[in-house]
Amino acid sequence: DAGVTQSPTHLIKTRGQQVTLRCSPISGHKSVSWYQQVLGQGPQFIFQYYEKEERGRGNFPDRFSARQFPNYSSELNVNALLLGDSALYLCASSSPGQEITDTQYFGPGTRLTVL
Amino acid sequence: DQQVKQNSPSLSVQEGRISILNCDYTNSMFDYFLWYKKYPAEGPTFLISISSIKDKNEDGRFTVFLNKSAKHLSLHIVPSQPGDSAVYFCAGGLYGNKLVFGAGTILRVKS
Numbered sequence: 544d545a546g547v548t549q550s551p552t553h554l555i556k557t558r559g560q561q562v563t564l565r566c567s568p569i570s571g572h573k574s575v576s577w578y579q580q581v582l583g584q585g586p587q588f589i590f591q592y593y594e595k596e597e598r599g600r601g602n603f604p605d606r607f608s609a610r611q612f613p614n615y616s617s618e619l620n621v622n623a624l625l626l627g628d629s630a631l632y633l634c635a636s637s638s639p640g641q642e643i644t645d646t647q648y649f650g651p652g653t654r655l656t657v658l
Numbered sequence: 659d660q661q662v663k664q665n666s667p668s669l670s671v672q673e674g675r676i677s678i679l680n681c682d683y684t685n686s687m688f689d690y691f692l693w694y695k696k697y698p699a700e701g702p703t704f705l706i707s708i709s710s711i712k713d714k715n716e717d718g719r720f721t722v723f724l725n726k727s728a729k730h731l732s733l734h735i736v737p738s739q740p741g742d743s744a745v746y747f748c749a750g751g752l753y754g755n756k757l758v759f760g761a762g763t764i765l766r767v768k769s
Contacts, residue, residue: 547701549701574755576755576756576757578757578759584761584762585747585749585759585760585762586747586749586759588756588758591755591756598755599755601756633701633702637755646704647692647757648704649701649704652700652701
C-alpha cells in the first residue's frame with residue numbers, strides 16, 4: 544500500500560514569492576496535518592484538516608493557509624515567502640474516529656529553500 | 659515554551675546493548691505519546707506509541723515507558739543494532755492530534 548506522498552520533493556523560491564505544496568494521504572485516511580521542520584528542531588504543527596474542515600491551527604502567520612479536497616488530499620500555501628520559511632514541510636495522515644488515539648503517519652516531506 | 663523536551667542531543671551505544679532515550683513534557687493534558695525515527699532526507703517513521711492510561715507498551719525490540727507523575731517517558735531499544743542509528747523524536751498530543759515534538763536525539767549504534 545502506498546504511504547503518504549508529497550510533491551514536489553524539492554523547491555527553490557525567492558523572497559516574496561508564493562508556493563503550493565501538495566499531499567496525498569494514505570488510502571482510507573481522512574485527516575491530514577502539516578508540519579514545518581527547521582534544521583536542528585523537531586517538526587512544528589501548522590494545520591490539521593479533517594473532512595475538508597480545519598480542525599486546528601498552530602502558531603503560524605496568516606501567510607500560511609491550507610485546504611483539503613473531497614478526495615482527502617491537501618495543499619499548503621505560503622504567501623510572501625521569507626528566508627525563515629526555508630524548511631522541510633511534512634504532511635501526515637491519520638484516521639481519527641476509529642480509535643480515540645490515532646497515529647499520524649508522515650510523508651517524505653518537501654524541502655523548501657527561499658533565497 | 660517547550661512543552662516537550664529531549665535533553666540529550668546525542669547518544670552513542672555499542673551494538674547489542676540497550677539504548678535508552680528520554681523525553682520530558684510539561685503539558686498534563688497530553689494523553690497520547692509517540693516515538694518517531696527519522697533518517698536524513700526522509701520523513702519521520704512511526705515506531706511506537708503509548709496512551710496516558712498505560713505505563714508501558716512493547717513492540718518487539720522497542721519498549722516505551724510512561725511516568726505520568728514525573729511527566730517523563732523513555733524509549734528502550736534492546737538489543738541495539740547499527741540500523742537503529744537515526745534521529746529519534748518523541749511527541750505528545752491530545753488524541754494524537756496537533757502533535758508537539760521534542761528537538762530530537764541522535765542515536766549512534768557502533769558495531
